Amino acid sequence: MAMYVEPRSDTDQFLVNGRLQIVLDMETGDPDDFVTLIFLLGHPLVHLKAVTIVPGTPDQIGFIRYALKRFNRHDIPVGVFDMNAKAALSKFHLRIYKDETIEESRDALDGSEVLLKYCDQQTILVCGGPLKNVAKAIRTGQLKLGRLVAQGGFAGDNVVPQEKRLRKFQGRTTCPTFNLCSDYRAAKIVLDYPGIKEKYFVSKNVCHGVVYTLETHEQLAFVKDHSQSLHEIYHIMSLPVVQSIFRLANGKM
Template sequence: METGDPDDFLTLLLLCDHPRVELRGVTITPGTPAQVGLVRRALEWFELTQTVAVGAFNLDHGKRCVSAWHERVYGAFPESRDAHPGPQLLLDLCGPEVTLVTGAPLKNLGAAIARGEARGAPLRLGRHVAQGGFAGEGVVPTQLQLAKFRGLEVCPTYNLNGAPKEALAALAHPGIDRRLFVSKNVCHRVVYDAELHARVAAARTRRRSLELIWRGMDAYLKRKPEGKKFHDPLAACCAIDPTIGVWAEVELFRRGGRWGARPAPGSSTQIIVDYDRERFIDRLLG
């Protein structure tokens, strides 16, 4: 995860107490002491500091990399260097029964793959559910293409372009059994707006995470009433219940700094082309 905007942190809150999730670890990019402190504060709220490990890619990164929204909404928190090296934490925690959800550039995953191969103990992972990528012409039916993407085959995508070599390594790694990409062609249709906020408000006593998500988005909507694209929570909910999405089996490729997908039956890599909004909200609030 990263902490440049609300998405990743709200996703962490969601995963901390979702009844269908057993959270094992959190890796952070770049992994500054401020980011580690923020993640540890969230884990404290759910009494998970002793059971959920935290990993950082680079504790000595020069900037804080935490948006003002986090402290404005949830208060100040102490910085911390109490984190494992992120790549090693992934090697320690991942296995064929584990799902890794990523909502940031794949620096920790790429380094874990390289480290495992160098040691002769390759990373094993059951599923990688990534927020990122793009599916367009040739994969997404015309009637499902957003107007701004209509006819496009490739498009820039932040998380994959944030560490492109690592993303390509993750795509090629044989130790990952299945890959699901929750890509911008669908994510840009998913907005946390006033209507969804009212539904979260009605359900917020069910779980601590829903109360905290409601609080964060209540502050956000007061400043930006048009709402916010809800990319990473969609990816997390698709990890919990893949039937939220309609998927195409593909291979991802990079061309000139842009990403695309082409049909590839048998690839074990799927990309989202449509989603069921009500099922998504049911899993979010579940």
Template sequence: MQYKIPFHFDMETADPDDAMTLAILATHPRVYLVSVSVHPGGKDQIGFVRKILNTLDREDIRIGAGTPKSDAPRVSVFHRDWIGGFKDSEADGSAVDIMAETLRQFQDSTLLTGAALTNPYALYESGIFFDRWFCQGGFAGDNIVPKEHRLEKFDGKMTCATFNLNGNPLAAEKLFSIPIKERRLISKNVCHAAVFTKTDAEMLIPFRNHNKGLDLF
């Protein structure tokens, strides 16, 4: 039986990318998605995430919530049109408790972050953290990216603010300074340079019926 890599995914719902990532992660043949935490973790966000997981027959995945400062709606019209109707829902626990439980079960689990780093920082403050972390954020400037691979809007830049890391810069600064075995950043200009064309979509059609997450994506 092929080994599956255990993952925890910390996400938000401001843009479509994290929801799409969740659909792929939850059903990827090489990934065992153990748990999810949501920033900041409003009841509408938890209901939305739960609806995705239920659609994919992954009701076993536990969902943690951060600490929202208000009851403001945080699930966009795009998300509601995409997934259909859903009800607000309570989380299975706090983001910190859910992440800590995952680490107790799977010490080699990987953290993937697609949101501001408030939830992971709260975990760090509890005294534990992941040894392997993939983070969406950061910026690879002209000193790293060859000119032929630069997007025009980023050409000439050595630095550029990114949404996820600036959502909680103090948390980001601290988490980048702690010693862990592996830490990778998927930088802003790499993400923005990704191209998904109609041809790419058509190429995936023969495979989508074999994977519910890919079909939903």
């Protein structure tokens, strides 16, 4: 049964030596997962243990490994679901480091094996795409995980209090979302699995409620040199294609 949950900050159980233990499972169809990766790589309170990719094609692997190299994090293992799937790196990603030569790579492990090795009861697994790697790991019956935070699903009027609803979703109780609907069997496996202590799904209407404005961008300019992560994110959000979206959307996206 779906229910509305107020945000919590109960994260002490995932701290090791003062840093959150996180594994990122991502896709590259749009920019948000890559920005998340950049954010996690440079956050002083985060220990990024591993990265898995859906589907995990050579163009994706090469791009992610290049990003890890920029942060001198060659030690982070990279896992994939299907290395032989259709090329899955978006044109947007190609614009981020357009002046750099980034070669495709097949240097990656099986994503489920990476999750089995690096996930445990003190780890948070953040999923930004279809849950294929997670479901494959679950099928072994050996996955143990403290917390799953997955982007996907929808919380409608029957769940979200009226004062917290977005106007464009008013009156709706259901809405398809790509991450869960593109592989609903994998989603069902994850939902049913008892080996994950806590499961949080960030619903479509919550994601759409996050707004990055020109004012946000101007504020980021003042602190962008405080860390490599902030510098890289500022660079991404300064790309002409992003700025054009700002102009079309009256200064917000």
